[in-house]
Structure formats: C-alpha cells, structure tokens
Amino acid sequence: MREGRLRPADLAREHGLSTQAVRKYEQAGILPRAARGPQGYRRYSSAHAQALRTFVALRPGYGRRAAEILRAVNSGSEDTAVRLIDQGHAELARDRETLDEVALALSELRPMPDEQPTPPTIGKLAHRLDLHPATLRKWENAGILRPQRDSATGYRHYGPEAVRDAHLAHQLRRGGYLLDQIAAVVARVRDAGGVAPLEEALRTWRSALQQRSRAMLDGSGELARYLELGASVER
Structure with a gap:
C-alpha cells in the first residue's frame, strides 16, 4: 500500500464519525494498519477510505459479520470473506x-x-x-x-x-x-x-x-471495489 495522505478526520467526516471511531476500527482490524508520518501521526490512503466505506455499507445487511469480513480481507483471506458473504445470503434465504x-x-x-x-x-x-x-x-x-x-x-x-x-x-x-x-x-x-x-x-x-437484501447488494458492491484496490495489511 502506498504511503497515505489522508488524516483520520478526513475518513471520519465522510460518515459522520469521530476520529476516535476511525482509530478504533483500525485497532479492530476493520481498517488496514495505517502508516505513520515523521511525527507519528497516522496517514491513511484511498484504500483505507474504501475499507471504511465498505464496512459502513456492509453493516446494514451483514450485521456483526461486516467486521469479520473486513478482518478477513485485511489479513489476506479473501476465501474466508467470501464464505461469510455466502453465509449471510443463505441466512437471508432461510428467513x-x-x-x-x-x-x-x-x-x-x-x-x-x-x-x-x-x-x-x-x-x-x-x-x-x-x-x-x-x-x-x-x-x-x-x-x-x-x-x-x-x-x-x-x-x-x-x-x-x-x-x-x-x-x-x-x-x-x-x-x-x-x-x-x-x-x-x-x-x-x-x-x-x-x-x-x-x-x-x-x-x-x-x-x-x-431492505436487508438491497443493503447486501450495496455492501457487496463496495467490497468488490475494495478488493480491486488490492488492500493489504502489515504483518
């Protein structure tokens, strides 16, 4: 991931969140780990912005699975993320x-x-x-x-x-x-x-x-865009 140029406030503003919430999502693995500037400040990229956009879009349709999906993607396990998506759709079909x-x-x-x-x-x-x-x-x-x-x-x-x-x-x-x-x-x-x-x-x-079905479609679309960015996590 190239060095970021966005601040926590830039990510938070789009979704009406606090900068503390953005940092919390990073700590939880929902966002990839941010690079640090010379003075230790977090520096985010467009991939981080898309990760947060994806999480916000996934939550209405997938609930608690949204965080699990992002953590799976950020840890390099796309297969796990897809399985979680499938489980959500199977649950909706049963309902x-x-x-x-x-x-x-x-x-x-x-x-x-x-x-x-x-x-x-x-x-x-x-x-x-x-x-x-x-x-x-x-x-x-x-x-x-x-x-x-x-x-x-x-x-x-x-x-x-x-x-x-x-x-x-x-x-x-x-x-x-x-x-x-x-x-x-x-x-x-x-x-x-x-x-x-x-x-x-x-x-x-x-x-x-x-509404949940539509939310799943919207969330899946954002996830597809995030995967296209080739997001990765420092290990």
Whole structure:
C-alpha cells in the first residue's frame, strides 16, 4: 500500500464519525494498519477510505459479520470473506422461506366463529388433527399450546385460541419447523392479538428483508471495489 495522505478526520467526516471511531476500527482490524508520518501521526490512503466505506455499507445487511469480513480481507483471506458473504445470503434465504411458510400457514387457518361449541378435550382435538394426544402434550411443554384445565377433573380443554394455535403448529410442523421456531411464531400471533393483526407484522417483516437484501447488494458492491484496490495489511 502506498504511503497515505489522508488524516483520520478526513475518513471520519465522510460518515459522520469521530476520529476516535476511525482509530478504533483500525485497532479492530476493520481498517488496514495505517502508516505513520515523521511525527507519528497516522496517514491513511484511498484504500483505507474504501475499507471504511465498505464496512459502513456492509453493516446494514451483514450485521456483526461486516467486521469479520473486513478482518478477513485485511489479513489476506479473501476465501474466508467470501464464505461469510455466502453465509449471510443463505441466512437471508432461510428467513424468506420462513416468512413465506408462516404467511401460507396463517392464510390457511379458518376464522374462528364468534360462538364456539364446548371446547374440545385433548383426545377430540388430537383426533381432529389426526395426531396422538402425546403430541399435543409435547407442544404444550414447548409453550406452543395453552389449554385450560377443568377445576374439578383437571382435564385439558382447548378454547378457540388454543385450537387456532394447534392448527397453526400442525401446519408449520408439516413444513419441517422445529418446536422452538413454532413457539416463536405462535407467540407473535398471541402478541398481535390474533391472525389478522399479524398480517401487518408480516408485511413489516417482508419489507425489512427486502431492505436487508438491497443493503447486501450495496455492501457487496463496495467490497468488490475494495478488493480491486488490492488492500493489504502489515504483518
């Protein structure tokens, strides 16, 4: 890397950062090590500016991986950096699949009538879903179902919300989701107050994934420009 001509303040100004933050990023390996002038002051180059530009662009899409990606590049391990990029895209793809499966499962739930007949017992609900009662007990232990208990007999009874949660869990389970993942989805439904309010949350979720996808593209573009500079680190 040729001797730099930029000061820490020059790098910081572009992103609204402090010079202390720039020095911190250098110490963390996010920026290549800076050359020192005759009086010991740091002297940065266009490669350092691009490294910081790349880090800032990568963070919205790759989160904590952004720092790992830059450290890998700066240590000469481009293969590791590319693998981290691939992992981020694979994670985004899984999130999209999860969102699509949850949206599909919710769309297939039948609306609950205003007046419900006598809440089914565990045996009746299991029969309705073509499951073994032990499966419903397992879902209860996982926090997915919250049946009511008869005060006299202690038998389980499943009200409208519990029946809805059981149908949702059944559909997600058939989609291959783990119990802890299903419990998280059911918790979202409960917090939203039902399926209909959750539709807005799903739209927000989808928008966030879209923004993350775009951020990944932007970050990858800056990374490509940084790699073209042939950045290196003093070892």
